Amino acid sequence: MKSPGLLGVLGGMGPLATIDFLHKLLAATSATMDQDHVPVVTASIPQVPDRTAAFRGDGVSPLPAMIESGQRLIDAGASLIVVPCNTAHLWYEPLRDALAIPMIHIVDAALEDAIAVVGPCGHIGLLATDATTASGLYVNRKSPQGHALQWLLPTASEMIELVMPGISAVKSGDTKRGGALLAQAAASLGKRGATAVVLGCTEIPIVLNSMNAPLPVIDATQSLARRSVAWARSQQALNGADGAALQG
Amino acid sequence: MKSPGLLGVLGGMGPLATIDFLHKLLAATSATMDQDHVPVVTASIPQVPDRTAAFRGDGVSPLPAMIESGQRLIDAGASLIVVPCNTAHLWYEPLRDALAIPMIHIVDAALEDAIAVVGPCGHIGLLATDATTASGLYVNRKSPQGHALQWLLPTASEMIELVMPGISAVKSGDTKRGGALLAQAAASLGKRGATAVVLGCTEIPIVLNSMNAPLPVIDATQSLARRSVAWARSQQALNGADGAALQG
Secondary structure, eight states, X not given: OOOTTOEEEEEXXXXXXXXXXXXXXXXXXXXXXXXXXXXXXXXXXXXXXOHHHHHHTSSOOSHXXXXXXXXXXXXXXXXXXXXSOSGGGGGHHHHHHHHTSOBOOHHHHHHHXXXXXXXXXXXXXXXXXHHHHHTTXXXXXXXXXXXXXXXXXXXXXXXXXXXXXXXXXXXXXXXXXXXXXXXXXXXXXXXXXXXXXXXXXTTGGGTOOTTTSSSOEEEHHHHHHHHHHHHHHHHHHHTOXXXXXXXX | OOOTTOEXXXXXXXXXXXXXXXXXXXXXXXXXXXXXXXXXXXXXXXXXXXXXXXXXXXSOOSHHHHHHHHHHHHHTTOSEEEOSOSGGGGGHHHHHHHHTSOBOOHHHHHHHHHHHHHOXXXXXXXXXXXXXXXXXXXXXXXXXXXXXXXXXXXXXXXXXXXXXXXXXXXXXXXXXXXXXXXXXXXXXXXXXXXXXXXXXXXXXXXXXXXXXXXXXXXXXXXXXXXXXXXXXXXXXXXXXXXXXXXXX
């Protein structure tokens, strides 16, 4: 029952970040009634092995579980898949190859928004997991237009004392502690010259946003949500009336 | 790829209520890390014809679209389906017959919680859509243990001036106005003798809760979420280790 315009969300990494992404899909949609919103199927199956542990070589690969969730979305009819978890994008290429379905890369979405805020040669901070940061997922990614963004990363001790405990606190539901730790990490990046900071882990924007962060933020979750809605709208335009292709 | 313990959420009615339900699933789960949470697939395909209009005879039936969404969840591997929309339960029996999969009825869940709050013969208010109220979905439902709940409903003018505009306001994102209108309707029920009120439309607990309502509330969304988590846990217990049955 593959349906043009049906967005698949491969979530559960973690489940609260998935909900935050679904919220941002709604917020990115101009709607006055239920039927105006983008059709979406979501797999939030959090029994995916820890991504950071796997990257460090301390755990099993999350790839088979991610492929299984992706296949469920394809079985449900999704025709594009997005993954609201930055670290999971370390396995983006093998996942896309296994699923053989169009996907949007969260870093591409975030980079485009970052360049719009700080310019193509701007000084930009990154708050992300140890694995996302150390793998170069952000700093090595080229944007289609090319860019020379100047990255500022947390120090090793900031990663250990602020960023990773902050992300863990959000995952365990202690958003207050998580927010305080991550705001402190963002402030450090600002002191070292960042004019804005990419929130490059989907747990972070749950507690840090443009209202409470000490400097402007680029929320990668929001970047991905906006592009997902744009994709769904373009599919609707291609396939005629609102969601008609999804009606039985 | 049917998987024991994989919960299916037939949502999109409306999409914000679906997200509220997913939040309440997390809140009903004791968890310290991602992997502790209940595995869930969600179809939030809001292009379902309006339920209240269909009940009134002013619109097409939502049943085919609901069956289609339910089939997507089954295709994705769900082994139990819940529908976080009260009004949609007017089509519960034909939906369950068409899908041939176990389901939990939201009214059964809410009644059990209501009886725990007001007692089996207590005076209880109902805030729900015109269709849910007028169809007798709540007032006619028998609980397994039997009960003699004394129902108090909004008057026709309260339905037209407070309840329905309140629900519409939430659906269009105006939660402030929605909350004010619905709190006023709840207060009226309290004045007429209700000792608590069932929030029997999934849009209502988005804006009204035990913190801000003028009398105790039974949140049907939360009732359904708690029973969904209990079901998932019982399946895990039946099938051995945490989510093992869901690993590829």
